Amino acid sequence: MTLVKPTRLLLAGLTLLLSAGAWADFSASPEQARGIAKEAYLYGFPVVEMYKTLYAQAVDKGGPNFKAPFNRIGNTARVFTPKDTAIITPNSDTPYSFVWMDLRAEPLVLTLPEIAEERYYSVQLIDLYTQNFAYLGTRSTGNRGGHFMVVGPDWKGQQPVDIDRVVRSESNIAYALYRTQLFDEKDLEKVRKIQNGYKVQPLSQYLKQPTPVAPAKISWPKPTASMTDGPELFRYLNFMLAFAPAQDSEKDLLARFATIGIVAGQPFDLKALTTEQRKALEDGISDAKAEFAAFKKDKVDTHQVTSGDFFGTRDHLNNNYLYRFAGANMGIFGNSADEAAYMGYFVDNAGKPVNGAKHSYTLHFAKDQLPPADAFWSLTMYDAKTKLLVANHSKRYLINSRMLPTLQRDADGGVTLYLQHSEPLKDQRSNWLPAPHGPFYAVLRLYLPKPEVANGQWKLPALTPIN
Incomplete structure (x- = not known):
């Protein structure tokens, strides 16, 4: 079978993202900007919070939380401890495996081994919005293992005959988060053997065909301590949005965001803002934080809404950005309700x-x-x-x-x-x-x-x- 050449995502200008060059016009009035900034903060926080983990696990090779480069698997043959800081509210029952996927050039094939029926395992597939677009493993595909192909939004090839399932991500950057149940400390060696059976291959390698042209190199901006606290978040949001084509249901929303300089792949220059404009953004972000605090107190703490409302597919979340924000804020990468x-x-x-x-x-x-x-x-x-x-x-x-x-x-x-x-x-x-x-x-x-x-x-x- 021959590979169909994928549509390339144009990433020109990404390396200039954090520079002080030309950027999208800030055309909203201060009053309008405050309301738009509130929306944009709720919308963008999960994306940027996810970027923190991406950078720590797949980019910062000298960092304590680095797991593996893109399109390769990193296994942690132990449960999480207080020393693990890349993911907030982690579980400590299931040793993790991690794959950060760059799907721009070609799909990835994830191979799972067959394991004993009494053991739970899963592969949670997450797009850059933190939406769970698919699952592999005990509940969804069983414990018999298999070959599964993850494709990006632009891929238009055919499914190879020995691939058990094809799943599509709406973003070109995605995350595969594996959980393998650990029974007790004596069981760790068995978990390690299962993890060694997890394989990740580009489709060309899996089919033993020529490798496609490599996509443009990405210059990953270094995270800062305050990147999700204020308007700085919008710099990273612009960067990440370059890896996800706009969805029809969000085109009007993104058009509003553009009036305060939030545009996929464009720089967001805080220094170019007037004092009044910056205050409008800061006030809008404060409004978003206040809305979440009230929602948590009234609905979350009283169990009127549950985690099942916060995590799932785009269809499940139905563009409820407050819910998506809540999930990322309290326990990013949470599982879907099923x-x-x-x-x-x-x-x-x-x-x-x-x-x-x-x-x-x-x-x-x-x-x-x-x-x-x-x-x-x-x-x-x-x-x-x-x-x-x-x-x-x-x-x-x-x-x-x-x-x-x-x-x-x-x-x-x-x-x-x-x-x-x-x-x-x-x-x-x-x-x-x-x-x-x-x-x-x-x-x-x-x-x-x-x-x-x-x-x-x-x-x-x-x-x-x-x-």
Whole structure:
């Protein structure tokens, strides 16, 4: 089979993105700019937050979080610890594998090995908007393995006969995030063997055909500490949008963004703004942050909306940019609802923010009311300030369903967990999840959740302060 030459994405000018050259006109009035900046911040935050991880894992070869160059797989044959800082709110149940995909020149073929039926694994395919456009693995394609081809928005070739499935990304830069379930420390060698069976090949290599012409080299702008806090975000947003053709449903929105200088592949020069223009952008971003804070307090903390609302395909999200922002802000790269359910503990049973310096807490699951999941469940602790795992001398970052045989049962057959900073009484230590000496949150994850989670039959118990 011959390869069809892909349409090339024109990236001229990307290397000038952060320079002070000519850029799109700022034609909006200050009043208009404030409203547009609010929209653009909610829209662009996930894209730029994703760029932080992209740069750390695939570009910054000397950095502590580097995994592998583009179109190659990086395996982490261990679970995450507080030292892992490239992804906020990570899970620590499934060792990760990572592939940052550059699909401009040709598709990639991802090969999965066959694994035992009792083990969960998945490959989450994410576009640069943080939308989950497809899944491979236990739920979606089974544990039998296979060959799967990921193609970019411009590819127009034919599916090779031995490819099991073709999935299309709407962006030319995309992310494949693998999760392989780890049963316990003794199981690590088996996980490592499974990871060694994950293969990634350009289509030409897979078909043993000539390599197509290499795409233009990309000059990746270095992240800054404040890149998602203010108008600087729009510089990185312009850069990233060059890798994704505009969607019909967003053309009017992008036209509005252009009136404040947000244009795919164009520089965004903060120094060219007047004081009034910059203040309008800053005020709009403040408005966006305030809207999210109110939404989190009223809807997220009270569990009126769930993680299933924040993560999924473009069709699922239906261009709800506040929801997409919420997902990226609280736990970027979260799974879609069919794959996993996430339930956050940000407040206690009285609606007060949880804080390990002020209280210890209990979480009680009644008999026969443990989290219903076909794969497994896990409760993980995070520092609210860093959104990372909490360092503790026990090196315990979670309690999961695989640990049930070692947990102390209540007299009624239920299970009570202790979320607190200080070490509890001896008979409670097996059920202790160490908290920081300050604000925290915990996330309950259910992998392959059962129907009673989505239909509301199973009720999430609340965190209760210990007097």
